[in-house]
Amino acid sequence: MAALTMQAGAEIDGFTIGERVHRGGMATLWTVTHPGITVPLLMKVPLTSEGEDPAAIVSFEMEQMILPRLSGPHVPACFGTGDFERQAYVVMERIPGQTLYKRLDALPLPYEEVRVIGGKVATALASLHRQNVIHHDIKPSSIMFRERGEAVLIDFGLSHHQHLPDLLQEEFRLPYGTAPYMAPERLLGVRDDPRSDLFSLGVLLYFFTTGVRPFGETETLRGMRRRLWRDPIPPRKLMPDYPPWLQEIVLRCLEIDPAARYPTAAQLAFDLGHPEQVKLTARAQRQNRDPFGTVWRRRFNLGAAPPQPKSDVAAQLASSPIVAVALDLGEGTETLNETIRVTAEQVLSTSPSARLACVNVLKLNRLAIDRTHDEQGQNKHIDRLVALQHWARPFRLEEGRLTVHVLEAIDPAAAILEFAAVNLVDHIIIGARQSSMRRTLLGSVSAKVAGEAPCTVTVVRPSRLTPATDADDNDGAAEAAATPPALF
């Protein structure tokens, strides 16, 4: 093993070694170049000599298995791996800049800045979880940012991939990771719940907004176990001006029971992206920790909790989609909107943790300045919000599962598509316009959305038995052809 000497100028599998840029407890990092690759590269080499922590090898093996399978802007691209027979390494894209760790001296940061950072990290986690991977070491030093702004997650040495052997499974008797950020269930040996990453992100949000770690810096197992029953001091107790919506988000991430947290990173990103729509519960105003009776029951009923079945990452994400309903609120849309409601009810009934985002587009004039908008625009906007709320009321959705959005745009289809992309929407429900005259003039919004959406789209139209006021069924059928089959 390690027959090659790692030094500047040496060559391994076509990669020429440059300078050593980092030496950590588990691995060293070198810059490398390759004639066929133009992006800056980094080679990670594990410390494997005698007497080194065996964790260094195992976590390197995990990274070696997981990193080549990941894709997208939220992870460093992987360009090659070498195994232990000769020289173990992983070559990945070098992300310029610093990790969030460099910001610790500046804490606490402004709430707005932390909201934006948190939203980016939650979006990155959503992408990772959709690839069946749980990071398990979310902390400032494992988060970087691309120049375009996307968060990049690094260091997958403690990660869990749902479809790969978990080499850390029996390797360590104690949970392995970064103590201040570790989710309580990790202390019970649970490694397959993506909501553990949401807890870690909650710790980061708390720390970055208050300058205080919610569970201290304890490294002992005894000290770490306290978080299984003891909730953190509410941020508002530390910072009187702490926004209630932010406390709502942070404390929900830090819920001891994973089921009480956000069901998915995408839903967390959604709330961080729409703070004004965060549904405030008792959490938002809390000034004190849970009373001792509650803590006591939690602590001594631990053993009584029924064993949890092994969770399925993909199934959990699938049960918690973000569903966007695009509604036209104009004259004569009542029948269609009623049909959309029935479809949305069917989707929500099979997905107990789904969120519903009701979207309406306030169309702007293409050429002239819209004078009615100038004079009455504000009223129009509020009228639409009220109408969306009214439409959604029969769902009786609890605790922040419903949001309403009025988008102002020239092109309704483009606005809906952008909303879906930015908010990580899983499923769009949209009505097919019934009037052939309007469709001819304006183009089919639903066809464009169905054709270009980054997710599942259901195009709804009232049954043919329903007497439509001005419907042209034949014309509508062409629109249905563009619709993928319903998935439920």
Next chain:
Amino acid sequence: MRLALFADIHANRQAFAACLDAARARGAERLICLGDIVGYGADPEWAVDTVKDLVAKGAIAVRGNHDNAIGVPSDSMNADAQAAIDWTRSRLSGEQKEFLAELPMSREEDNRLYVHSEASDPAKWRYVRDTADAARSMMATELQITFCGHIHRPGLYSMSPTAKMTSFVPTAGVAVQLLTGRRWLAVLGSVGQPRDGDPAASFAMFDTASREITYYRVPYDVATAAARIKANGLPHWLADRLSIGR
């Protein structure tokens, strides 16, 4: 080279034919049969002739306990299995029985061991049910990767240089790289009588260059395989279990 590995065919013609087609479609260059060609199923003559033909063309086959019981009566089988063995014995020609009797207990190839049950004592026909069973097998061989079957449920075990074990139920269709830094025991599911709740036939492919193993599930004509078991007077449970994969 791309290996296709089949365990526990158990004279299920419909399942084995479907798996062979699937393996060839995925570019299999070498076939490995991990034992139990016969027993339980209704097409033992076809199964033996097919494997024999494959071996003549370069495939590797090792002996399973059911193959063994044709020539060496076993006293450890349950009544249904015993009934099937007695029926099978009456069906096979002398030449077919001889082929089964001469199968090796295990075979080595490069850094790989092929064996039906496990490596510590192949003739004892022990099952690999957990990490302790897997560790016993892995301690008994110097080779990096062992492929076995026998338990009819897919599993993938690894042992680190410090003898820490991991266990994993493979996801069908997802390749797993068998890292060189540790040793591996790949337990194949069954071609002809799956018992993990999924009635689809199970086999695996291993790419010796990338060191990636991929387990596959192949749907096949269960109804015909089950009907043939009943039509030949074999115990009905042997037919019924095929449709539930138990």
